[in-house]
Amino acid sequence: MIDTTAEPLGSICYITLGCAKNEVDTDRMRSLLSAAGYAETDDASAADVALINTCSFLASATEESIEATLELADEVSEGVRGTKIVMCGCVPSRYGDELPAELPEVSAFVRTDEEDAIVGVVDRVLGRERAVPAFVPEVKRTVEGAVAYLKISDGCNRFCSFCAIPYIRGRYHSRPYREIVAEALDLVDAGVRELVLIGQDTGIWGEDFAEDVAGPRNLAGLLRALAAELRGRGVWIRVLYLQPEGMTDDLVSAIRDTPEVLPYIDIPIQHCSARVLKAMNRTGSEEELEALFARLRNEIPGMVIRSTALVGFPTETDEEFERLLAFMDRVGFDYTSVFSYSQEEGTRAARMEGQVDEETKIERAQAAQDLAEALGFAATAAHVGERAPVIVDGIEETEDGVELIGHAWFQAPDSDGAVHLDATEAAVGDIVEVEFTDSFCYELVGHVVR
Ligand code: SF4
Structure with a gap:
């Protein structure tokens, strides 16, 4: 003690x-x-x-x-x-x-x-000696604010040819269900209103469990069970970093039918060309990805989709890059992170023939970024006139004094912009009903209705 x-x-x-x-x-x-x-x-x-x-x-x-x-x-x-x-x-x-x-x-x-x-x-x-405990004590997280990231797994087994993460973080391992729930309950007791589930590859959570492990054994089951544990406490659950192949029917229905789980999906596609995806050691094709996003939009009304695009991968042609832009435009991602390929030491892609020159990579990344912003700004502006609940995240100083900042269900914290509120009478962690009156870039301005 x-x-x-x-x-x-x-x-x-x-x-x-x-x-x-x-x-x-x-x-x-x-x-x-x-x-x-x-x-x-x-x-x-x-x-x-x-x-x-x-x-x-x-x-x-x-x-x-x-x-x-x-x-x-x-x-x-x-x-x-x-x-x-x-x-x-x-x-x-x-x-x-x-x-x-x-x-x-x-x-x-x-x-x-x-x-x-x-x-x-x-x-x-510090030159101190103490008896080394034989176990790692269970400790409570010390998060401040209304949002907390909750790690459900670590490591990755996919070995995408451009990525060093599996060499850094090791093989995929799911965190046990009981540990996740205990941490979630601690966080909610401490005032957290949104839990953001993260891992390198959240969609395969549970697949590495031994046969005799009790409790949920896949992400859909985890979402349902976690939501049931938190029911009635006004908590939002968001999942990030789902790979396209992980979007099973069961997972789609868990997201659609579990009220605590936000209809927001983060699926990094990296590319749409089947040839480039194969060279990346990933799977899928333009047709399959397009069908996936159509299914998500059909089955989950109001679905917000975030993705990631990687441009300038070795051997990517101008035509393949243009198809990627056209694909992004057609799907109309609400939010997209764009990365320019970087030759990472120790990865397979770093040794590939056909590295794209820096100037071309910069040009492609800029064009993809411009498109991502055009789509993202339009998606943000489309919320003007709507009403939605907003979690109050904090107070910021402005030239005219202070303003409350929050985020709506369709904005992942730290990634997708924020809502600037016209009220000062709310505390961090409050969920307020807001009418959006204006937008700029990824930001919204909102009037607190109640
Ligand atoms: S890009 Fe993501 S899925 Fe692919 S190896 Fe890296 S961490 Fe794993």
Whole structure:
């Protein structure tokens, strides 16, 4: 049992780079360190340890992570506490062996699969000895605000030829149902109103369970069971990162018929050309994808669709790229993230013949981005005049004072824009009924009706 009246053992400053999965991982390390007696500070140079959780999804993200670490080292070198730097996450997972020589400023490197041992690492870095617990204590998440990411799986078995994630995060493993529900209930008890289910490949959740594991065994079952546990508490459930093949009839009906689950789907297609998809080590064709999105729109009224497009993949021709644009336009994605292909060390695509030159990649990415914005801005503007519930996320300062910011069910937090509210009389976590009066880019302006 932790003595909460005791002096903290030291203070930690947390810096998170990259995606929502990293936020969840940082949050877990924060909870473990807090349970072990460490306090938190926002000021890195006043901390005993600055913990930086890094991203290595793309070469550019790796560079940014290294730069941020070097800047952090500069910043703490001016402090008086001799702050130690601990680098966690995807960069150590991907480049672990090379890092100690390259980054002598860093006291310890922690791979993603070692993060549950963070207390021992921090103790060691600070020269403290303690008996190592034989188990990892169950800790409560320490989320602030109305939205929380809930990790249902980690790793990936797909090995898309352009992607380094399976080498960084390892093989796919589903999180046990009971653990997911317990964390969801804790988060809702702490005031969370929206749970965003994440993983590299959420659609195959449960498929790796042994035969005798009790409880739901696929994503559709998980959504139904989780929603039942939370029923009556006014919680929204959103699922991100579904792969096209994972959209079974059962999953479509679970999304359609479970009131807590939002009719919002995030399906990264990457491309529509069957030839490019095959070279990416993915499956599907333009016809199959088109049929999938038509089915989703038919079967789930008001369905909002987010996707991801990867342009400039090796051997992608001008014609294939143009077909991708035409496809995006026809399907009319509400939101699309566009990535320009990046030659990632250690991946199969990096060794392929027919790499597309940088100038062409930039041009294609710009054209796809322009289209994504045109579609996204139009989808956002189409909500003007509608009424919908909005979760209040926070208060922002503006030139004219302060305004409340929230997001509607059709906007994934941190990704799809926000709603600017005309009221100041609401608290973070309230769900208010809003009439949308205007839009700009991905943002909406709304009048609080009640
Ligand atoms: S599905 Fe493909 S792109 Fe996504 S994490 Fe797995 S390997 Fe990477």
